[in-house]
Amino acid sequence: MTVRTRFAPSPTGLLHIGGVRTALFCWLYARRHGGTFILRVEDTDRERSTPEAVQVILDGMQWLGLHADEGPFYQTQRYPRYREVIQQWLSEGKAYHCWCSKEELEAMRNAQLTRKEKPRYDGRCRKGRPPIPGVTPVVRFKNPQEGAVVVADAVHGDVVFQNAELDDLIIERSDGNPTYNFCVVVDDYDMKITHVIRGDDHLNNTPRQMNMLRAMGVEPPVYAHLPMILGPDGTKLSKRHGAVSVLAYREAGYLPEALLNYLARLGWSHGDQEIFSLEEMTALFDIADVNKSASAINPDKLAWINQQHLMRLPPAKVVPELRWQLGRLGVTATDDSILEAVILAQRERSKTLKEMAEASRFFFEAPAQYDDKSAKKHLTRESATVLEQSKSVLGVLPEWTPATIHQAIQSQAESSGLGLGKVAQPIRVAVSGGSVSPPIDQTLAILGREESLARLQQAIAFARR
Numbered sequence: 001m002t003v004r005t006r007f008a009p010s011p012t013g014l015l016h017i018g019g020v021r022t023a024l025f026c027w028l029y030a031r032r033h034g035g036t037f038i039l040r041v042e043d044t045d046r047e048r049s050t051p052e053a054v055q056v057i058l059d060g061m062q063w064l065g066l067h068a069d070e071g072p073f074y075q076t077q078r079y080p081r082y083r084e085v086i087q088q089w090l091s092e093g094k095a096y097h098c099w100c101s102k103e104e105l106e107a108m109r110n111a112q113l114t115r116k117e118k119p120r121y122d123g124r125c126r127k128g129r130p131p132i133p134g135v136t137p138v139v140r141f142k143n144p145q146e147g148a149v150v151v152a153d154a155v156h157g158d159v160v161f162q163n164a165e166l167d168d169l170i171i172e173r174s175d176g177n178p179t180y181n182f183c184v185v186v187d188d189y190d191m192k193i194t195h196v197i198r199g200d201d202h203l204n205n206t207p208r209q210m211n212m213l214r215a216m217g218v219e220p221p222v223y224a225h226l227p228m229i230l231g232p233d234g235t236k237l238s239k240r241h242g243a244v245s246v247l248a249y250r251e252a253g254y255l256p257e258a259l260l261n262y263l264a265r266l267g268w269s270h271g272d273q274e275i276f277s278l279e280e281m282t283a284l285f286d287i288a289d290v291n292k293s294a295s296a297i298n299p300d301k302l303a304w305i306n307q308q309h310l311m312r313l314p315p316a317k318v319v320p321e322l323r324w325q326l327g328r329l330g331v332t333a334t335d336d337s338i339l340e341a342v343i344l345a346q347r348e349r350s351k352t353l354k355e356m357a358e359a360s361r362f363f364f365e366a367p368a369q370y371d372d373k374s375a376k377k378h379l380t381r382e383s384a385t386v387l388e389q390s391k392s393v394l395g396v397l398p399e400w401t402p403a404t405i406h407q408a409i410q411s412q413a414e415s416s417g418l419g420l421g422k423v424a425q426p427i428r429v430a431v432s433g434g435s436v437s438p439p440i441d442q443t444l445a446i447l448g449r450e451e452s453l454a455r456l457q458q459a460i461a462f463a464r465r
Contacts, residue, residue, distance in 0.1 A: 003035025004194045007061075007068075008184070010042045011053035014245035015060045017297075018199060018229045018237060021263040025226065026197045027066045028264075028285040038191055039068035044075045044183055060246040064256045065278065070191075075183050082178040085186050085216075086139055086171060094215045095171060097137040098125040120167040139172035141182070141212055149207035154224035154287045156200070161207035169208050181205055185212040193221050197287070200225035224287045229266055230296040237297065251328070253354030255321060257313065258306035265305075266295040275308050303351045310347045310356075315340035318353070325357035331364050338363065341446045345438035359436070363446055366455055367433025370462065374435040383426040384463035386418065390427055391456040400449040406441035430459030 005026040009019050030037040041057065043049040058072065089095035098121075100108075109119045126142060144163045151159040171182035188196065188209075203225045210220040231237050249259050261276050268291070270276075270284045310318065319339045326333045333339055342360050350356035370379060393408045409427070413420040424440045431452055437443045444452045 001194060003030055003033040004038065004192055005030045005035065005197060006038040006040050006188070006191065006193050007066075008040040008042050008187070008198075009057050010045060010180075011050060011057060012045050012048035013053060015053075015057045015247075016237075016244060017246060017249070017259075017263060020060065020064065020246050020259070021229065021266060022198055022226060023061065023064075023066050024260055024263055025224075025268075025285070025287070025290070026195075028282055029195060029197060029287060030069075031282045032285050035194075036069045037066075038073070038193070039071035040073045040075070040187060040191070041071075042075050042180065042183065044178065044180055046076070046177070056245050056247060063247065063250055064260060066260075073187070073191075075187065078183070078187070079178065081190070082183055082186055083172075083176075086178065086182075089141070089171075089215065090139065093142065095139050095141050096126060096128070096168075098140045098168075098170070099129050099132045099135050099137045100125060101132065101135050118165075120165075123168055126168060136174040138170045138174050140168040141171050141208075141215070143168050143208070143211055149210055151203070151206050151210065151223055153203070154195075154222055155227070155290050156203075156225060156292055159203065159206075163207075163211070166208055166211070169212075171212075181208055182212065185209050185216070188221060189213060189216050189218060195222045195224065195287075197224045198226065200227055224290070226290065227267055227292060228294040230294050232297055232299065234296055250321075250324075251354070253325060253352030253356070254302065254306050255309050255313070255318070255353065258302070258309040261309065262302045262305045266297070267291045275305065275312070307347075307351045310343075310350065310353075315343040318343050318347075321353050322357060322360075325353045326361070326364065329357055329361060331357075331361055333364050338446060341442075345442045345446060349438070362432040362434075362437075363443075366451075366458070369433065370429060370459075371434040374429045374433075375462070378426045378429040378435070379459055379463040381463060383422075384460050386416070386423055387426055387430060387456055387460045387463065389416070390423065391453055391460070394444070394449075394456075395453055397449075400445065402439075402441040402445045405444050406439075409440065426459070427456065431455045 007023040007026045009015060027037045029035070039061065041054060043054065061068070086095060090097075105121075108122060112119045121140070125140070131137070143166050147163050149161045149163060151161070153159055169181060170179055172178050206223055206225075213220045229237050246259075250256075257278060260278060260281070264276060264281050264285070265274065268285065268289055270289065276284070316336070319336055322339055322343060323333050342363050343356070346356045346360055350359065389412055390409065393412050394405065397404050397408055409423055410420065413423040416423065425435065428437050428440050428443065429435060431443060431447060447455070
């Protein structure tokens with residue numbers, strides 16, 4: 001059997017991390033087994049689905065590197081196929097027209113509640129009913145009334161639903177539009193889906209979908225319902241916890257590799273290993289290792305994992321993300337070699353690429369002004385003399401390397417008797433605008449001789465003002 005999985009988000013809101021984890025597990029399972037990963041956009045809710053939400057899904061999947069083998073497919077483009085199946089089921093007696101008005105259904109519901117029964121459609125149109133003037137019928141699936149549906153869930157084990165508790169689901173609304181649960185079934189059938197991996201909020205839909213798949217003459221796929229992702233406080237994930245668009249994590253400075261690593265560990269594990277490349281996750285992932293219980297978000301853990309990936313990834317792989325972050329600050333950075341050098345210099349002190357970009361702005365454009373506190377302490381009339389000496393010493397170096405720069409500054413500190421801090425710190429403020437930067441020899445080496453000397457001259461003028 002060739003494994004075929006699908007990620008099927010509804011564009012009624014932003015693609016958040018719960019959806020991303022589902023997509024990741026679907027993608028990993030397909031890749032692990034040499035199968036096919038399908039992207040399907042379930043956009044039948046026309047009132048709430050938006051083009052913007054669709055684009056976020058596509059952009060998010062692209063950024064994460066979870067590329068689909070087939071798709072994206074859009075349910076709104078498959079309406080003729082859905083109507084074909086509905087007509088077939090009507091002719092085969094697997095579905096029927098329901099002529100109940102809203103008022104009749106409301107009266108049915110109230111009577112059931114009065115009797116302390118679970119409200120459900122009672123099947124009064126199931127055996128046929130004459131058309132009712134003024135009522136446009138819906139189409140309902142004729143669900144089996146006997147026996148049970150056993151969902152052999154790959155995560156939770158067997159979950160049993162009694163058919164008597166499942167009413168006849170509407171599969172076509174009175175406006176002629178098919179419903180979500182029905183469209184899902186036809187899509188899974190047509191696309192030959194073998195494994196449905198999704199959130200456990202869909203578990204109650206599964207017995208209905210299984211019955212409809214059997215009505216189409218096939219056995220249902222393997223189902224795996226993933227436990228919820230909770231907020232740090234253990235409550236349902238919401239916007240206040242960070243249930244925002246996956247692209248907001250890019251804006252916050254997280255690497256796609258780190259976010260995927262983090263989400264994989266929310267509910268899945270492999271021994272005590274914490275840091276995984278996508279290749280490692282692909283080789284190791286198994287649905288059988290997914291936890292049954294919900295997992296809570298830990299922002300500190302995400303930041304730690306992000307820094308670990310910053311430290312481990314080749315700088316060239318980080319370059320596009322740092323360039324993107326700098327671009328958001330209005331900084332143009334075109335030289336990959338400089339960007340790589342900045343990454344190497346800054347990655348130990350940066351948890352996110354946003355932090356790195358903000359702290360590295362001075363590498364690409366001279367500071368428009370100096371940090372006030374740093375300038376008052378280190379760009380004084382006394383330090384102007386020190387900076388002039390530094391400029392003279394550095395200006396005659398035969399090679400502009402971290403080693404030669406370090407030796408020159410060290411020698412100046414020793415010969416002047418000032419100590420390294422009182423020489424290096426004014427230089428740092430002069431070239432970066434503040435009191436924090438990578439080691440001064442690395443900083444100057446990245447800036448280059450010409451730019452470093454020009455900034456020293458500017459700082460000297462400032463200090464002597």
